[in-house]
Amino acid sequence: MADMSPYKIKMPEQEPYVRNKNFDEVSFGYTAEMAIAEANRCLNCKNKPCVSGCPVHVRIPEFIALVASGDFLGAYEIINQTNSFPAVCGRVCPQERQCEGKCVRGIKGESVAIGRLERFVADYYMQNGSKGVKIAPANGKKVAVIGAGPAGLTCAGDLARKGYKVTVFEAFHTAGGVLVYGIPEFRLPKKIVASEIDGLKKMGVEILTDMVIGKVLSVDEIIEMGYEAVFIGSGAGLPMFMGIEGENSLGVYSANEFLTRINLMKAYLDDYDTPIRKSRSVAVVGGGNVAMDAARCAKRLGAEHVYIIYRRGEAEMPARREEIHHAKEEEIDFKLLCNPTRIISDETGAVTHIECIEMQLGEPDASGRRSPEVVPNSEFILEVDTVIMALGTSPNPLIRQTTAGLETNRKGCFVVDENLKTTKAGVYAGGDAVTGAATVILAMGAGKSAARSIDEYLTQKQ
Numbered sequence: 302m303a304d305m306s307p308y309k310i311k312m313p314e315q316e317p318y319v320r321n322k323n324f325d326e327v328s329f330g331y332t333a334e335m336a337i338a339e340a341n342r343c344l345n346c347k348n349k350p351c352v353s354g355c356p357v358h359v360r361i362p363e364f365i366a367l368v369a370s371g372d373f374l375g376a377y378e379i380i381n382q383t384n385s386f387p388a389v390c391g392r393v394c395p396q397e398r399q400c401e402g403k404c405v406r407g408i409k410g411e412s413v414a415i416g417r418l419e420r421f422v423a424d425y426y427m428q429n430g431s432k433g434v435k436i437a438p439a440n441g442k443k444v445a446v447i448g449a450g451p452a453g454l455t456c457a458g459d460l461a462r463k464g465y466k467v468t469v470f471e472a473f474h475t476a477g478g479v480l481v482y483g484i485p486e487f488r489l490p491k492k493i494v495a496s497e498i499d500g501l502k503k504m505g506v507e508i509l510t511d512m513v514i515g516k517v518l519s520v521d522e523i524i525e526m527g528y529e530a531v532f533i534g535s536g537a538g539l540p541m542f543m544g545i546e547g548e549n550s551l552g553v554y555s556a557n558e559f560l561t562r563i564n565l566m567k568a569y570l571d572d573y574d575t576p577i578r579k580s581r582s583v584a585v586v587g588g589g590n591v592a593m594d595a596a597r598c599a600k601r602l603g604a605e606h607v608y609i610i611y612r613r614g615e616a617e618m619p620a621r622r623e624e625i626h627h628a629k630e631e632e633i634d635f636k637l638l639c640n641p642t643r644i645i646s647d648e649t650g651a652v653t654h655i656e657c658i659e660m661q662l663g664e665p666d667a668s669g670r671r672s673p674e675v676v677p678n679s680e681f682i683l684e685v686d687t688v689i690m691a692l693g694t695s696p697n698p699l700i701r702q703t704t705a706g707l708e709t710n711r712k713g714c715f716v717v718d719e720n721l722k723t724t725k726a727g728v729y730a731g732g733d734a735v736t737g738a739a740t741v742i743l744a745m746g747a748g749k750s751a752a753r754s755i756d757e758y759l760t761q762k763q
Contacts, residue, residue: 303344307410310339312417317630321600324486324569327627331421333373340369343413346405351415354403356746357384357455361400361415368418377426380419385458386451386497386745388427389480391420392489394742395621427496434503440464442759445528447514447700450478451741452732453534454501455748456755461504463756468528470512475565478536479741482565483557485594487601491564515699520707520728529762530727530755533715534748537694537733543586547644548690552578552652556587556595556691563598580687582606584655586641587691588618593625595689596633607633608683612640612660612673638662640673642680644688654682694738712737720754721747729755 312335314320314328331339343365351361360379367376380387396402396416404412444460446453449471457467475481480494502508514520514535523531540555542548559577562568568575583599585592588611600607609628611618614637618625629635638660645654659679662671696713708716708724714737715723715730723730731747733739 304338304341306342307406309342309411309414309417310335312414317627317632320487321597321631324601326490327487330424331417333371333421333425336368336373336418336421337371339414339418340365342406343369344405350403350405351400351413354400356399356742357390357749359384359387359400359419364422365413365415365418368422373422373425374430376422377430380422383749384419384745385455385501387419388423388493389451389489389497390742390745391416391418391423392493393484395740397622399742427493434500435462436503436505437462437464439466442466443468443528444755444759445470445523445526445531446534447520447523447531448472448478448534448536448732448734449476449498449508449510450534450536450732450744451480452536452734452744452748452751453478453532454498455745456532456534456731456752457506457748458501458504459749459752460755461501461506463752465756465759467506469506469508470514470518470523471508471510472513472535473565474510476508476510482561483591483594485560485564485598486569487597488594513699515703520700520704520725524727529759530729532748532751532755533700533723533728533730533734534732534744534751535697535700535734536744537696537714537738539695539697539713540690541692541694542690543641543692545641545643547646547652550644550646550652550688551650552580552646552686553644553688553690554578556585556591556689557694559595559689560591560598563602569598569602577602578687580604580685582608582683582685583687583689584608584610584641584683584685585689585691586610587693588613588620589691589693590620590624592689592691593620593628593633595691597628597631599687599689600631600633604687606685608636608685609633610636610639610641610655610657612638613662613671614638617662617670636683638673639681640675641688645682652686652688653684655685655688656680656682694733696734696737720757721751722754722758727758 364376364379401412566575567573568577585596659676660673663674706725732744
C-alpha cells in the first residue's frame with residue numbers, strides 16, 4: 302500500500318545564510334530511510350506517465366520499487382540501462398517539467414521526488430557499488446564524437462556499449478562541457494562529473510582534450526582518419542548580448558565567461574589566481590538557470606548586493622522553481638518586469654551604474670508568452686560595479702565555417718532530420734548544437750538518439 306502523504310520528504314540542505322558564503326553543495330541528499338519513505342509514495346502506475354516525461358526514458362517505477370525494498374544497487378542497474386549520468390541528472394534536471402510533471406501524485410499534492418531518489422541511488426552506488434564495467438566485444442568500427450558535454454558523452458557511452466571504438470574530441474582541457482564550465486560546484490560537485498566520465502573511460506572511450514575542431518582538425522580530416530561516422534555535440538557556447546550603450550565597459554561579463562572562470566578555472570578557490578572581479582554590487586540580466594547560477598556565484602564571491610533583472614514576471618521565468626527559491630533564500634534581489642537600457646561607466650571605462658526601464662506584459666507572442674512592453678517614463682538607475690549578461694547562447698560558428706556540405710539554420714544551429722543526420726554524409730549532430738541552449742537531459746536524449754541512428758547506419762553499411 303502506497304504512502305498517501307501529499308508531501309515529498311524534504312531534503313536536508315545548508316542554511317541560506319551559511320551557504321551563500323561557500324561553494325559547498327547546497328543539498329545534502331536523502332538518507333536511506335528518507336529514500337525508502339519517499340519511494341513508498343509511488344503508486345507504480347500501470348501506464349507509467351513519468352517515463353513518458355523523461356527524455357532518456359528511465360524505467361522510473363521499476364527503480365523506485367527497488368528503492369522501496371531497500372535494493373539500492375539494483376535500482377542503480379535499472380537507471381543505468383538508459384541513463385549514463387544519474388548522479389548528474391538527479392541534481393540538475395528540471396524534473397518538475399519532465400518526469401515529476403507527469404506524476405499522478407502531483408494532481409492532488411506533490412509529485413514523487415523522482416530526481417531526489419535518482420540522486421540518492423547514484424550517490425549510493427558511487428560509495429558502495431562495484432566500480433567494474435562491462436566492456437563490449439569490439440566490432441571493428443570507429444566513431445568520432447566532437448564535444449565532451451552531455452550529448453557527446455552520452456552518445457560515446459551508448460556506442461561503446463555496442464562495441465564501437467569511440468574517440469571524443471574536446472576543445473577544453475577538461476571533459477564535461479557545461480557540466481564543468483557552466484554549472485557551479487554548489488549545484489553539481491565536479492568530483493561527481495569526473496567519476497561519471499571515468500566510467501566511460503573504463504569502457505574504452507578515448508577522450509582527447511585541447512582539440513578545437515575547425516582549428517586543430519577539420520571534420521573532413523577526422524573522416525579521413527578512418528572514422529566511419531561523426532557525431533557533433535559541440536554545444537552552444539557563443540554568448541548573446543543586448544547591444545545597448547556601455548556594454549563594452551570594464552566589468553561587463555557574459556555569463557559564460559563569468560561562470561567558466563569560476564567553475565572550470567577555479568576562481569572560487571583561494572589557491573587559484575584566476576582573474577575575476579570581486580564586486581560590491583552586481584546586476585545579472587536574464588531569467589534562466591544560468592542567470593540564477595551567475596547571481597548565486599557573485600553572492601558567494603562576496604558581493605553585498607546582487608540583482609536579477611528580468612523583463613517578464615516570475616511566472617514567466619524559465620529557471621527551475623528550485624533555483625529561484627534558493628536564490629531568493631540567499632538574498633538575491635529580483636528586479637522583475639524591467640529591462641536594461643544602458644550601462645554607465647566612469648572616466649576609466651569601469652561600470653558604475655545600470656539604467657533600466659519598467660515593463661508590462663502585453664499580448665502573447667507566437668510562442669504563447671506574453672510580450673513585454675515598455676512603461677513610458679519609468680526609467681530608474683541601480684548602482685552596480687559589475688554587469689553579467691545571461692541572455693542565452695548560440696553554437697560557435699567554427700565547425701560550420703570549416704566544413705563544406707554542413708547546413709545550418711539562421712541561428713547557426715545544424716540542420717538535421719528525424720534521425721539526427723546532418724546534410725553531410727555520415728555526420729550526425731544533436732544537443733545544443735542543433736536546438737540552441739537547452740537542458741542537460743535533452744542533450745543526453747539527443748546523444749542516445751544519435752547513437753542509435755549511427756549504429757543503424759553503420760550496420761546497414763556492412
